[in-house]
Amino acid sequence: MSHDLAVARAATLQPIAAIADKIGIPSSALDPYGKHIAKLDEEFLAGLKDRPDGRLVLVTAINPTPAGEGKTTTTIGLGDGLNRIGKRAVIALREPSLGPVFGTKGGATGGGKAQVLPMEAINLHFTGDFHAITSAHNLLSALIDNHIHWGNSLGFDTRRIVWRRVLDMNDRALRQLVVGLGGAPNGFSREDGFDITVASEVMACFCLADGLADLEARLARIVVGYTRAKKPITAGELNAAGAMTVLLKDAIRPNLVQTIEGSPALIHGGPFANIAHGCNSVIATRAALKLGDYVVTEAGFGADLGAEKFFDIKCRKAGLKPEAVVLVATVRALKMNGGVAKADLARENLDALSKGIVNLGRHVKNLRSFGVPVIVAINHFTTDSEAEHALIARICADDYGVEAVQCRHWADGAAGAEELARKVVALCEGGTAAFKPIYPDVMPLADKIRTIATSIYGAADVAISSKAAADLQAFEAAGYGNLPICMAKTQYSFSADPTLLGAPSGHVVPVREVRLSAGAGFVVAICGDIMTMPGLPRLPAAEAIHINAEGQIEGLF
Structure with missing residues (x-):
């Protein structure tokens, strides 16, 4: 049994009405799905509109690697940490998709002592x-x-x-x-x-x-x-x-669950960030803002995809104004960006770390371009050395002008994220946020694609296929030119080549196809070899998932 699964099974869950009561939701506004999950009542949600909003904090990450980053785990840990220091915090997450649950990732509900529960239900059919x-x-x-x-x-x-x-x-x-x-x-x-x-x-x-x-x-x-x-x-x-x-009609109501430490979490909607816009529902985010002093949400994959779409699509369309961004990284992932093989990541390697940290630096620069203050959260692994953490803190401070905080929420829960929580509060209360998208509505669609590629990905240009270029012109002629762009691109690199790690520059991003999403209100630009129907890996997670003799599900972690 994995450590994460053992921790989840050892947790004592509170009745969902008790979790709701912490943020002022009466039991009459709950539609329970068992003892520990509930949907929120539409009439109650409608009655929240005149309340003031809390502060919105986005958690994003460097480009994902097989070494692990822990963006969802950090989102949960930060929410718990904020509640620990006396803030009323609500966590807003996406629902897991069965594709990655049975494919590459397994479960997607956090890890260690920073998990949302009940894990099996959330990862599988949840509320349908x-x-x-x-x-x-x-x-x-x-x-x-x-x-x-x-x-x-x-x-x-x-x-x-x-x-x-x-x-x-x-x-x-x-x-x-x-x-x-x-x-x-x-x-x-x-x-x-x-x-x-x-x-x-x-x-x-x-x-x-x-x-x-x-x-x-x-x-x-x-x-x-x-x-x-x-x-x-x-x-x-x-x-x-x-x-x-x-x-x-029932699905559109947000789902309320809890963390291991009893923090309320709204989990609702789940578009991928590499092929869709990567954010939980606007309805859940707005409800959380009315119910909490602080709302901690996440956007999928690295900041070049999830955070960019959170800002340029979700915030633009919903009128949201984030006040701080937490950028998650790990020593292991930064060393992998510096050329270290996965099998060698447990060994201290300051040279590889100093090479790979350019990936983090690019993301810091990009996030600041949206006018929101940034703090770096280094998600601690037991194989990390203090010298490696000290090097990250020094480079972040000296070269990138940002603070890096070591976080131990996986091992210690809320206590391990308390320092991060206090610094996030200070960032928000500092009042320096001045959010703005990186391109205006009136910019032509092809120029919006080019702006994302050059400003966020470090590309020299884009290569838009003749069919895609003609389609973009047709979209504009039909009155869709003011829509934002949703880039569909590999999550593993700033380029369209998943093997190109670090912070590549001067590459060309190929756009092979564009799709109009007139109802959603954006245009999808499909880049390189990315597929909108993923395939299973050589060894799917499904092969290890089963029910044991006690009737318990094994293999979701």
Whole structure:
């Protein structure tokens, strides 16, 4: 049994009503899913709108490596730490996807003494939100093909249907396929394919909507295909948005759970940050801001993806104003960026550390460009040396002008994040935040892509395919030029090459395809070889997941 799993099983959970009471939620506003999970009542959420907002803190990270960074673990630890020093803190996280749970990562609920619980439920079906999103998405797919089968009065050009199906599982065999085989009773044959549910535009609409009415309006704006004259056809024209919203009416309510130390956490929505916008729902974040003095949230993968999209998409669209950013790194991951193999990371190597820390430095510079103060959290591993931590602190202070705090929340829980919590409070109370996106709405779409690539990735330029360039011009001609960009790119590098670590500069980012997400309100730029339906690794985590003789789930950590 792993240490993380042993800690989770040893924890004593409080009734969910007791957790709710800590942030002023009455039991009447809870819809319990068992003893330790509840959805929040819509009427209660609506009644929060006139309350003042707490302070919003983003936790992000350096580019992920096999060495581990611990962004979610640090988010949870910081929330616990803030509560430990007397602040009323609420944690806002994304829901785990079954794809990585059974693929590469295993569970996604933190680690050590910084976990959200009940771990098994959250990592698996939870409250069924992802299943509802999958069903709503695929209902729209079914309605498209049914409409064509029964006469195609809207005039779909079956070569230009852009709405793909989804599944919350990594299955590379479904990326490209043909549907409608078997003759006239099965409709018209055409090319199709599957994305993973977390890349669905329905997921994005769900996470950016401010309520059911806004969700239905967003779903109606989704462009699903085009006529032969290249006129867009929307889900609203198919009369699909109402039924899709019905499938999502319960899912759209945020889920309340707790940390091992009893801090309240809202876990809701879950788009990936490498192929989607990477943030939990606006509804959950806004609720948390009304319920807590401090809200600690995270954005997926490294800051070049998750944080950039948090700022340029979520904050821009929802009017959020973050007051501090915590950038998570580990000694191990920085040494890997400096060229050390995973098998050798336990040995002290100051030279590799000084080379690899440029990755952290690039992220610090990028985060500051959004006008928000930054602090670095070094997530402590038992193999770290004090000399390595001292080197990071010195380089951060002398070269990057930022403070680095050693954090031990994995081993010590809230006590291990107390110093970080106090420094985050000081940053917020310092009042230096002046958040701004890095590009204006009116900038042309291709220039927005180029700005992200050159300003955030350190690229010399972008190479936009001729088809993608023509599509961008068509989007602008149709009135979508003011939308922000959602970059779909490898999470492992600032470039589109996952093997290029550190802080590469002067590379060219290839944009092979662009997709309009009119309902969500952004344009997706797909770069390099990134796939919107991931595949399983050679040794999937699923092969180690099972139920033991006592009926307990093993292998999720």
